[in-house]
Amino acid sequence: MLYRRAGIRHTSYPKERQLWPLPFDRYLVTAVALFLLAAPFLVDRLYLVAYLLPWIIWSMAALGLNLLMGGAGQIHLAYGAVMAIGAYTSVHLVRAGVPFEFALVAAGLMSAAIGMIFGVAALRVKALYLAMSTLAMQYIVDFVISHSPAISGGTQATIQVPPVSFLGIALEGDLPMYYFALAVCVVVTLFMLNVQRTAFGRALAAVREKDYAAEVIGVDTFKYKLLAFWTSSFIGGVVGAVLVVSYLRSVSPDQFHIELSVQIVAMVIVGGLGSVLGSFFGAALILFTPIVLNNLVGALASGLGIAMSADLRAHIPLMLYGAMIVGFLVLEPLGLAKIYDNVRNYFLVWPFRHARR
Amino acid sequence: MAPPPQSDEIVLACRDVELAFGGLRALKGLGFDIARGEIFGLVGPNGSGKTSMVNVVTGFYRAQSGTVHLFGEDVTRLKPHRIAGRGVARTFQNLALFRGMTVLDNILLGRHVHMRAGALPSLFYWVWALRHEVAHRRAVEELIDFMQLQDIRDEPVEVIPLGLQKRVELARALAADPRLLILDEPMAGMNQEEKEYIARFILDAREERNTTVLLIEHHMDVVTSICDRVMVLSYGESIAQGRPAEAIADPRVVKAYLGERAAARHKGVAA
Incomplete structure (x- = not known):
């Protein structure tokens, strides 16, 4: 039906390997892009700042982690720490008078460098052991940041982000902030999409699937694992900088604790390992479901006149939220992206039930 | 120990390769040369060390002693991806495709x-x-x-x-x-028609792509029909080398495959 493939013929390799070979996918992407571009004029300011902006930023973080977890198959439980390094680097550089453009890149480089130090140590081990050693990174980075007054300004301190400008545009007010985050998100998204169709992404996938077979076709597995750590940490650092500059406006150690790392891991897994679209789905689910459920339960309770104690009222949404995550993963272990893909595949062959992929 | 030949006609030269897993000596001083453009067969009963030999050549196992020279260059201590970068490609006995x-x-x-x-x-x-x-x-x-x-x-x-x-x-x-293609039982579990396809692909690869081939195979009909030379292994030792038909008819080879009594009977039938 909508996604129909019949009659679509590609006559060159670039056309066949374009990002969205089906016209309907292209229309859909265009529509979403137009909506995001026009969003500041279409939606209420509250929704823009409290929903769309964090969604864009957290999606970027999920994309960066997805490169490592979905792309190269390496688990990382310290992505929050990686973002913290980027955030503090950029803020300190900006306060020292460095232009934000450079501070943004430096944030990425700093995260990549420190992330790789832990990466080298962590890459001697696999799977659960890797999870443990990245967890160690989270706690070490947390500790170092909060206990170094030079970095955090003191245990309880919060550092304000001074006004910055990017490429000559002052990042003040909601609009420039939003467009800035959106622009970075577009770059990260395109990068991730391109990774999947270039030699880099294939080499990572080879490392993920069978490391001995990767070696035998000439892939230096150690180098590519490190490269995955490097690239993923670079994105993490940049996202950390974007997060503090355009959303949080101030930086303090408690914003980047293990909770953030786990949140992003959950986004990647619920969204779908290795899926770009899934990162956006996952970020949306993890960020917004608690809010939506909270409002829903509140409305139900007051609307139906059910007397409910305050703590029950507070806990029911959390329980539903947990149940939803489990439910989605039971329904489709490969994540929300796979659910979307199933629907899409259904329409690809509709009205028939089976066809070649 | 004779130095490996420096001629660029020799693609792969192994000398006195020893490999042991603990007390088990998998390869006992193996040596052979493969010339450019050859299809070289490596045969032998199960556990005779064929795959171990190939793993030494491709860098997965490190031989305790002995050398492996590839195009005249010593690659004995190189990692697998470095050897792949020097023009060696291989397939695995149990498939190793990326799911x-x-x-x-x-x-x-x-x-x-x-x-x-x-x-x-x-x-x-x-x-x-x-x-x-x-x-x-x-x-x-x-x-x-x-x-x-x-x-x-x-x-x-x-x-x-x-x-x-x-x-x-x-x-x-x-x-x-690849300049050297190593195939580890490419026809395992195949029917006659599929085997013939693969045999044809191997021959075509040599003709059209100038590939030298090291082939491990159990199907003797294939080995005798497409290999130029074979080496027969038994318990990590080379027991025969030469033209396929001759090497396979060697009494020691028959004994390794069929056992002492069957070999005697075979001799009786042949005589």
Whole structure:
């Protein structure tokens, strides 16, 4: 039906390997892009700042982690720490008078460098052991940041982000902030999409699937694992900088604790390992479901006149939220992206039930 | 110990290769040469050390002593990906395709040694990677035609039948344009027709792609018909080397395969 493939013929390799070979996918992407571009004029300011902006930023973080977890198959439980390094680097550089453009890149480089130090140590081990050693990174980075007054300004301190400008545009007010985050998100998204169709992404996938077979076709597995750590940490650092500059406006150690790392891991897994679209789905689910459920339960309770104690009222949404995550993963272990893909595949062959992929 | 020949006609030269796992001596001082353009068979009963030998050559096992020279260069201590970079490709006895990827992507991965595979080309895809990717796609499509895989190129590898998977793995190995192709039982579990296909592909690979082939195979009909020379292993030792028909008729080979009494009976029948 909508996604129909019949009659679509590609006559060159670039056309066949374009990002969205089906016209309907292209229309859909265009529509979403137009909506995001026009969003500041279409939606209420509250929704823009409290929903769309964090969604864009957290999606970027999920994309960066997805490169490592979905792309190269390496688990990382310290992505929050990686973002913290980027955030503090950029803020300190900006306060020292460095232009934000450079501070943004430096944030990425700093995260990549420190992330790789832990990466080298962590890459001697696999799977659960890797999870443990990245967890160690989270706690070490947390500790170092909060206990170094030079970095955090003191245990309880919060550092304000001074006004910055990017490429000559002052990042003040909601609009420039939003467009800035959106622009970075577009770059990260395109990068991730391109990774999947270039030699880099294939080499990572080879490392993920069978490391001995990767070696035998000439892939230096150690180098590519490190490269995955490097690239993923670079994105993490940049996202950390974007997060503090355009959303949080101030930086303090408690914003980047293990909770953030786990949140992003959950986004990647619920969204779908290795899926770009899934990162956006996952970020949306993890960020917004608690809010939506909270409002829903509140409305139900007051609307139906059910007397409910305050703590029950507070806990029911959390329980539903947990149940939803489990439910989605039971329904489709490969994540929300796979659910979307199933629907899409259904329409690809509709009205028939089976066809070649 | 004689120095390995320096002639560039010799593709692979192994000398006195010793490999032991604890107390088990898997390879007992093996040595052989493979000349350019040859199809060299490595045969022997199960556990005789064929795959171990190949793993030493490709860098997966490190021999305790002895040397492996590739195109005159000592590669004894190199890692597998470095040896792959020197023009050696191999297939595995138990398939080692990358699940979850399409046939096309698997074969494209075979070209890794010829590709720039950094992160930056992905960031600047349209200016940096597009033409490169297309050029390699062309090479891979040629191979897909050669191996007759056109209609399955977009299938995930895990859904296609075993015979075709073996063929895809051979295609992935050939995609690297190897100078030495090592095939570890490419015909295991195949029927006669599929075997003939693979045999034809191996011969064509040598003719059209100037590949030297090291072939491990149990099907003696294949070995005798396509190999130029064979080496027969038994318990990590070479018990016969030479033309396939002669080597296989060697009494020690018959004994290794069939046992003492059967060998005696065989001699009686032959006489």
